[in-house]
Amino acid sequence: MSFSDIFMITDNPVISGVVWFVILTIVFYLARNHAHRAIIAISRVLHNAMRVSAHSVMLAEKRMIQRNTEVLLEQGREATERIIEREFERVDATVRRDLAEYPALHRHLSEEITKIDEDYNQSIDVPPTPPGWVKAVEAVAKIPSTKGDPMVGNVLEDIHQSLIKANIKATEEYRKESHKRHQLLNGMMPHWRKLRQLLTHVDKNVNSLLQRSTAIDRHIDTYEAIIGKTDRAVRMLSSSSLTHFFIAAFVLTVATGGAFINFHLIARPLSEMVGGTNQIMGLQINNIAAMVIILVELTMGLFLMEALRITRLFPVIGALNDKTRIRMAWVFFSILLFLACVEAGLAFMREWLMEEDAKTLAALRGDESVTAVTENSFLWITTAAQMGMGFVLPFALMFVAIPLETFVHSMRTVLGIVAVGFLRALAWVLRLFGNISRFAGIAIVNIYDLVIFGPLFIERMVKGRQEQSEDNKPKPVEYRGAA
Amino acid sequence: MKKLIIILSLVSAIFLGGCKEEVPNTRGVYMLMDTSGTYTQELEQAQRVINYILANLEPGDSFAVARVDTASFSEKDIIAKVAFDDRPSRANQQKRDFRDKIDKFVKSVKGSAYTDITGGTLQAIEWLTEAGTGRNTILIFSDLQEDLKEGYIRDIPLQLAGFKVVALNVTKLRSDNVDPREYLDRLANWQQRVESGGGSWQVVNDLERLEKVLTL
Numbered sequence: 001m002s003f004s005d006i007f008m009i010t011d012n013p014v015i016s017g018v019v020w021f022v023i024l025t026i027v028f029y030l031a032r033n034h035a036h037r038a039i040i041a042i043s044r045v046l047h048n049a050m051r052v053s054a055h056s057v058m059l060a061e062k063r064m065i066q067r068n069t070e071v072l073l074e075q076g077r078e079a080t081e082r083i084i085e086r087e088f089e090r091v092d093a094t095v096r097r098d099l100a101e102y103p104a105l106h107r108h109l110s111e112e113i114t115k116i117d118e119d120y121n122q123s124i125d126v127p128p129t130p131p132g133w134v135k136a137v138e139a140v141a142k143i144p145s146t147k148g149d150p151m152v153g154n155v156l157e158d159i160h161q162s163l164i165k166a167n168i169k170a171t172e173e174y175r176k177e178s179h180k181r182h183q184l185l186n187g188m189m190p191h192w193r194k195l196r197q198l199l200t201h202v203d204k205n206v207n208s209l210l211q212r213s214t215a216i217d218r219h220i221d222t223y224e225a226i227i228g229k230t231d232r233a234v235r236m237l238s239s240s241s242l243t244h245f246f247i248a249a250f251v252l253t254v255a256t257g258g259a260f261i262n263f264h265l266i267a268r269p270l271s272e273m274v275g276g277t278n279q280i281m282g283l284q285i286n287n288i289a290a291m292v293i294i295l296v297e298l299t300m301g302l303f304l305m306e307a308l309r310i311t312r313l314f315p316v317i318g319a320l321n322d323k324t325r326i327r328m329a330w331v332f333f334s335i336l337l338f339l340a341c342v343e344a345g346l347a348f349m350r351e352w353l354m355e356e357d358a359k360t361l362a363a364l365r366g367d368e369s370v371t372a373v374t375e376n377s378f379l380w381i382t383t384a385a386q387m388g389m390g391f392v393l394p395f396a397l398m399f400v401a402i403p404l405e406t407f408v409h410s411m412r413t414v415l416g417i418v419a420v421g422f423l424r425a426l427a428w429v430l431r432l433f434g435n436i437s438r439f440a441g442i443a444i445v446n447i448y449d450l451v452i453f454g455p456l457f458i459e460r461m462v463k464g465r466q467e468q469s470e471d472n473k474p475k476p477v478e479y480r481g482a483a
Numbered sequence: 484m485k486k487l488i489i490i491l492s493l494v495s496a497i498f499l500g501g502c503k504e505e506v507p508n509t510r511g512v513y514m515l516m517d518t519s520g521t522y523t524q525e526l527e528q529a530q531r532v533i534n535y536i537l538a539n540l541e542p543g544d545s546f547a548v549a550r551v552d553t554a555s556f557s558e559k560d561i562i563a564k565v566a567f568d569d570r571p572s573r574a575n576q577q578k579r580d581f582r583d584k585i586d587k588f589v590k591s592v593k594g595s596a597y598t599d600i601t602g603g604t605l606q607a608i609e610w611l612t613e614a615g616t617g618r619n620t621i622l623i624f625s626d627l628q629e630d631l632k633e634g635y636i637r638d639i640p641l642q643l644a645g646f647k648v649v650a651l652n653v654t655k656l657r658s659d660n661v662d663p664r665e666y667l668d669r670l671a672n673w674q675q676r677v678e679s680g681g682g683s684w685q686v687v688n689d690l691e692r693l694e695k696v697l698t699l
Binding site: 268353364 | 509535541543569570571572575578579
């Protein structure tokens, strides 16, 4: 029995439609109250379910925000601690170095000062002492002179001559002494310079320490803000985390390009070793081997960076004692060097295979000029370039560990932010659907009434007449005080 | 501990299941060269086709060239055959050796009295099936005019499911020029035989455009 069989009550489809409309209108009118209640109940159930779900999602979002903040602060705390630790290590190194030199420096300064002091003492200007017999000359000069007595004149003349001689001698002596003093003063110059150099060195060290202390103060401020869980610290850490994430992602993309080139350098020549026709899971074996080699190189690079304590992705390696850690670093480096040499060899092999291919193709085409081209003298440049790339790329890929660490750490924050955004959007959608279902219930009720407008109109008319007839009936006379 | 063993077993099973070696995606090509009558003059063209195929085949692929003569359902008619080594360097050497064999054959070939294309095709199907290659192509370098010696039965349906048959350089005979219907009927007949055997059919007459037309 098809739909048309049920629908076609009469032969005329219009009349059938009208009959069906009348029947359905009557049925809907009779079921109106129950239908209204059912529609409203369903819409309320949906609305409440959506509202409760939205509330739960918002609670989850709050928990996620709290977790993000904790993760962010924890990461920030760790990073700041590392920075402060390194600053203190530098201060420690400076202080150790300078304090270790301090006794020597002190002795040096004392020696220089003593030397300068001695030179200074020796260079003091001592006036020449007057001759002792000047008083005798004064006594002779006081002898009363008698006229015509040449005795006194002769004595005084002799004394005069002696005085001139003594004066010349004293002047010469004084000049010699002055020259000596000047020489001593001249000799003090290098000591002064040395002293100035030593003091400059001390000043430089002190300034360096002061700068470090300023930096430490700044980091300590940040650390205190993080410990205090201030909004400023959270904002600052969130912003820097996003920046780190995008920069690390960019660098990793570049590194992926490097790995891709590396893969193409070694994939074809590896088919000489492992064959190039068999496949595992749709991938050729030589391609898988190339990927494995590159991944092993990356792993060795990660371990090497870890052993050098440049990154901290594997705490086990970082926690090893220094001797073992350095030994492991050498082992990782040796493996990496070996793989780099292997890659250089494979790159050479690749060039050789390409030449072989070119020669074979030329022979098959009967084109001897191509053979000549492949044997030109400049081919060593491309061979050397490929070998160089094959050797260098494993070491270059080693440094992927640094952006990888940043990427992994910042990804936690970024994923948290994305999850919060998703939860917010989900809560909004749930609330939206809740409200839609609520108002949709009301709208359906109104549409329902619109469909059965005919019976409702009749019902209103009947009720209106009844009310009118009720109003026209004589009202019972109320007597005051009857009650 | 028991749980750990179960988990490890499941992981191993999944891993081993995932590592199952798949069928290699290799190609097999078998070329029939008509050496009857005046068609031997076309063999230089055939050399070009062979060199083109050699240049396109890769390590792991298989290739054989056989002559079509009076009774071609025989391994003796295979002029050169090779399954290319996995190593590219060795495969290159094999290609050169193959080419040398073909050159030697073309220089010394003598025309045959009859043309047994069906026998050659049957031999090609057998050889390619044994080679176990993934995609198989049979190239027929001939005018497709079969001329069987009395007593030879070749009214046999060809089992060509999964095979691609390409007719190369189907030259027109003098009688074809008089009545082109003969040429068209010949082609239609072969197409019907190949397609009824489950194979696909292609005709390539313009060997200058071989690179664009022929995909192995």
